[in-house]
Amino acid sequence: MTKKKLLVSALFGLGLACTANAAQTEIRFDGFPDFDSSLKQILPKFYQENPDLKVDYVMNNWGDHHNKLTTNLATGSGAGDVVVVDVGRIGAFVNKGGFVNLSEKYDVDSLADQYAPYAWTQGQGVDGAQYGIPVDLGPGVLYYRRDVADSVGADINKVIHDWDSYIEYGKKLKPKGVYLIASAADVAEAIIYTTVEDGNGLYFDAQGKSLLQSPRFVKAFETAKKIRDLGLDAKITAWSNEWYEGFKQGTLATQLSGAWLLGHLKNWMAPDTAGKWGVSNLPDGIYGSWGGSFLVIPKQSNKQDQAWTLIKYMATRPDVELEAFKTIAAFPSLVATYDDSMFDEKIDFLNGQKARLLFAEVAKNVKPVKPAKGDQVARSIILDAALGEVLDEGKDVKTALAEADRILQRRLKAM
Template identity: 30%
Template sequence: MRNRRAGLAKVVACTAVLAAVTAACGSGGSGGASDGKVELTVATFNEFGYEDLFKEYESANPNVKITHRKTGQGNPHHQNLFTKLGAGSGLADIEAVEEGYLSQVMAKSGQFNDLKEIGPSDVRADRWLQWKTDAVTTKDGKLIGYGTDIGPLAMCYRKDLFEAAGLPSDPEGVKALFATWDAYFEAGDKYVKATNKPWFDSAAQIFNPMHNQAKTGYFDRDDKLVIETNDDKKIWSQVTGAVARGQSAKLVAWSPEWQNGFKQSAFATKTCPSWMLGVIEGNAGPELKGKWAVTAAFPGGGGNWGGSYLTVPKQSKNAKEAAKLAAWLTAPEQQIKAFVAKGTFPSQTQALISPELLNKTNDYFGGEKVGLLFAEQANKVSGAQYKGPKDGEIQDNVIAPALQAVEQGKSADEGWQQVVEGAKKAAK
């Protein structure tokens, strides 16, 4: 899923800006700076919390100069990444990749360095949660990215709306409602009956995490489309059935209407990765402080939505120095600093037991110890689902529009046929 934690292609050209940060127009990564220093470019998007870390690294490594290329949103950053991969030049020494685009990057893994070969010898795979590393490991065992943040899933809900519907409202009491997807939809039926109001924001926001929990995704490991034989038809029936029973507010995620829906109490529950807490607070506003709550439960066990990696493209002229910097940025100590700076939830096992993380509370959500809560949720993720090269395209351009069509009146069967036809076309 595309990471929208911060709120939510340009053709390669020889420009003055590019010339300032590369050895020559048309070269891959950066070369040596004019003062003899090794110059490394790092391209990120949204907020990684690296600004102070870059200064710290330069201070400890006076032979290195870091140039940061920061894009406000993830989509243009990745469009630029794929354009420059195709052109064969212009990429930064370190390119951040968000998990929603990872399947496309893995399809081009030959253009990225194997960090097992060029990275520091003391960086071991068990630095990270296993599923985080597995997702960026190629079929032949190459590691093309170091994990940065993650988005472990919990459930957020409106305590006052639950109370008004006669449902349990304290974080422990609601766990039974979120134990399984069947329990979740059953509670939704009770809520709709009691209030005549929607239970969740949109069908796509429910379908996607359900799909990602399945053993097999849209493609098998041979990159064969399996959407007609995996669990997606069952998941489709569950979600569209809930839509038919009035559980969806039918709001398109990230739209102005969806944003206003938090403030207007348009729905009572929200699938809630760690970064969603800030989104809820920003959209719901101060008047709903203490009415939103988060609980250490998620239907079906655990899940992840969001998070990124640092990769070193083969275009880099200083690949080993770049890998050294990427390894340092993703060390547990630095990831805690990034978490404190920007709230990016770490994927490193040692960071997940840090007192600074575990003692982190959130006043908006009733003083809940959110660091501990989401650390527990991160450890519930059972594994990394394999993503085929067109996985993101099917999710964003096939599944989501078909679910929206069902929310607007198309039958579930017609919507599923739209999914199958669209997936086959995308997979060609």
């Protein structure tokens, strides 16, 4: 899913499929765009099956939505009955408490086999219980400009062979005034998230010991630093006007992202570039997740059963997930959808490529990684602070990681 949009508050479906005098229970859905676009499509049918319910929904941009949820959980009031949580925040929120234990209340563990294994695991707490139901995934892929690759005679399959070949591609583009990628930080994030060792978490091993100074983090930081030092990235952040312009003008050759980026490139970021894009696996043979969303029920809701009815409709029915896939390119979390004929369709925006087959391949190959209580703290220290010091200030990689590890230990003791 996506992150930037102005506040949208909408009431939808008043009177649809309802008798004039039917009593309705109102529930509220809190999320971020483009869930509003999806809800507009799926709620009419939902009302036909559930005429006793009415769904109000409130949309904030990605950051404001999660900040608001933090406040709601801390104060014990103000949250919606159904709330969307991004994969990057689900572990931290779940392990702080505040969400209904769905395994306990609704016996959802029997649903596990219906979902991509890694996504189901991400919605669990450290106690192994399920708190979030995956509603969409973000299979990690590389979007690339076909015209840019053609201008230097590059074969994308050779470009993505490993990170060195990817960097060599960037060197060929530099004289043309084209950047390899918007931000080298994306490369570091990709390596950190997609090369987790068996049995380990993102930032901690099975015993809870920090991994911040492990070879995985060293490689991630050093690869990103090499891209920055060679001047191959544009030093611009995602969801900025400069990012959009780079896509429109062809000055950004590639973007590591989730499958969902297709919908935004096509619908509003760069619609005039249709046919100029392609999509491939991530470099170095890695499989990973880049985004994804979960539906949760806050304990503070006094309409939990009605909230579960909506979650079941949105996240356990293949037909509904496929409708969202069609509307906003939200890749389905239900593996049963991957045999749908839609996956074999050519996508005009990608020059006729059958990209959904690639998305499904990636989703099936991502390894489960269980979240840990300290993940959000570790993420902020590593990706928001230490990586910036390395890329923007030239700090030595191992020194930055050692300092980040020390800060993490202090923060964990204070938790």
